[in-house]
Amino acid sequence: MPFFAFHDAEHFYGEPEPVPGARVSFVPDKLFAARERRPVRQPLGDEGLMVNEIAADVRQWPSSLWRVADLEPMRPLYGHRWVPCRAFTVMEQVPAWLIAGPHGDAVEWVIARTRTLTGAQADALAALSDEGEEPLIRTLWSRWSRGHHTLSPVGCALTTLHEVVAEAARRVGPHLFGPDEEVDVEVLSDPAWLRAFGAAYAAALALGAPELLSPTENAVLARRWTTVFGSPDLPGR
Structure with a gap:
């Protein structure tokens, strides 16, 4: 339907x-x-x-x-x-989170916390090691691309995360932004906040598409986020 x-x-x-x-x-x-x-x-x-x-x-x-x-x-x-x-x-x-797939409630949880991200939380995420995230993200996308044609393993959630982290940073202050000469607009440029966005991005993929990696790999991918925010407390999980 x-x-x-x-x-x-x-x-x-x-x-x-x-x-x-x-x-x-x-x-x-x-x-x-x-x-x-x-x-x-x-x-x-x-x-x-x-x-x-x-x-x-x-x-x-x-x-x-x-x-x-x-x-x-x-x-x-x-x-x-x-x-x-x-x-x-x-x-x-x-539930609106169905647009992010069967595990979209976990993705919604990441988005909700990103929407209210504070400077202290961004600094905490940035201070944690992201070792292992990049190769796992490449592996996840490679597996997803075989036979899938929708936006991503979590629908439009990654675009949404990009928007809400910028909104949260804007509340902290304009000093977190800098010019993007190619499109002539102000974009989020603060290194700590960009690393915080990377942690949210990785967690959304790990929690929203757990079938694409092993449980151990998903734990590594979400580690920075869950270290700061814990794991989502969701019904039936």
């Missing part, structure tokens, strides 16, 4: 908002008005309510995720995995 990712009311171009049993319809005027106010990620020609047939194909971490049915598609896109719809019926709300 396909999925609809709801991000926020400002970026929702339908009505009514999703609730179980609702028949949600695309409202073109909402999209056109949003385009007049600001750039909109949805490209021209792709108007509609975007529905993903695979949860892991959702490109941005949503505030809520819904199973939907009775689609009224406009036309199929991207190999029928991403479909713009005129309308659909909402069946049920499911």
Whole structure:
């Protein structure tokens, strides 16, 4: 059953908002008005309510995720995995972390702690040795790339981590950022915070895709993160 990712009311171009049993319809005027106010990620020609047939194909971490049915598609896109719809019926709300796979709750735990990362925590992560992480990450990606075509072993979570660590650093201070001359923007440049991001990245892969490495290897990959934050206390784990 396909999925609809709801991000926020400002970026929702339908009505009514999703609730179980609702028949949600695309409202073109909402999209056109949003385009007049600001750039909109949805490209021209792709108007509609975007529905993903695979949860892991959702490109941005949503505030809520819904199973939907009775689609009224406009036309199929991207190999029928991403479909713009005129309308659909909402069946049920499911955990948003499903976009990161069956172990997405552990990935969500990493994201939540990254979102509130402090300077002291970043320094603690940076001070720990990352020995062994890089070759394990290469091995994990190599194994994943054989026969998989979704964003990553944990969906869009790695992109989300990059965004939230920058948000956390921005709260600490602008001194953690520097110019990127290629794209003419300020980017996170502080060495300690970059190493902290590396620890979060490694932990998200280890906890979110444990089947790609051995338990011992996963422990090494997540070691810096779990040393500072412990292991996730998740139901049924």
